[in-house]
Amino acid sequence: MTGCKDWAVIDPLLAAGRLPRLAEAAMRGAILHALARRSTRTAIDDALLRFENAVVGNLGAGVRPALLFTERDRIVRELRTFARSPLAARLGALHASQWLAIGRAAAPFDLIVRSRSGARYALLLRRMPSDGRRLELLRRVRHALKSKRTPLEGVLLYDFVCGRAKLLLDEPDADGVYRHLRAS
Numbered sequence: 001m002t003g004c005k006d007w008a009v010i011d012p013l014l015a016a017g018r019l020p021r022l023a024e025a026a027m028r029g030a031i032l033h034a035l036a037r038r039s040t041r042t043a044i045d046d047a048l049l050r051f052e053n054a055v056v057g058n059l060g061a062g063v064r065p066a067l068l069f070t071e072r073d074r075i076v077r078e079l080r081t082f083a084r085s086p087l088a089a090r091l092g093a094l095h096a097s098q099w100l101a102i103g104r105a106a107a108p109f110d111l112i113v114r115s116r117s118g119a120r121y122a123l124l125l126r127r128m129p130s131d132g133r134r135l136e137l138l139r140r141v142r143h144a145l146k147s148k149r150t151p152l153e154g155v156l157l158y159d160f161v162c163g164r165a166k167l168l169l170d171e172p173d174a175d176g177v178y179r180h181l182r183a184s
Helices: 004-010 012-016 019-037 043-059 065-083 086-092 133-147 174-183
Strands: 099-102 111-114 120-126 154-159 164-169
Touching (some): 019 120
Parallel strands (some): 120 154
Antiparallel strands (some): 099 111
């Protein structure tokens, strides 16, 4: 049992445990691709295709169809919520000169943008767990915020599960920075 395909043959439920991570990666990739093209019309279709390709490539045919369809419905629901969010509208309204980095160039973040006043913010698109893993993820985000070479005023963490963005700040004067962000 060296590869992921061996898991799929032996236990479909173990393979299905990877479905949420594959779906999250597919949604992030589709959103970033749609934002880079300045067209969010096909983001849902793109995410579903990315998800199906990832499932076939990583897990093979060992996943139960009911689990696959449940995850596909969840992708559609979460991407529709994101597309209707104020964050999606604000990201779509940014000028090309305000995009500093996207995708791998923005690692460990998904996107780095500049506000109208020149402040730099990073964006993370994630499904936030509801258990103790949430604290570990927030700790890693705060660590990445402090250790990034590019000075950032904050990180917007968009949670696919609840459909909201949360601003994480590295500065003690958080209220002033948040006002600054809202003004842009």
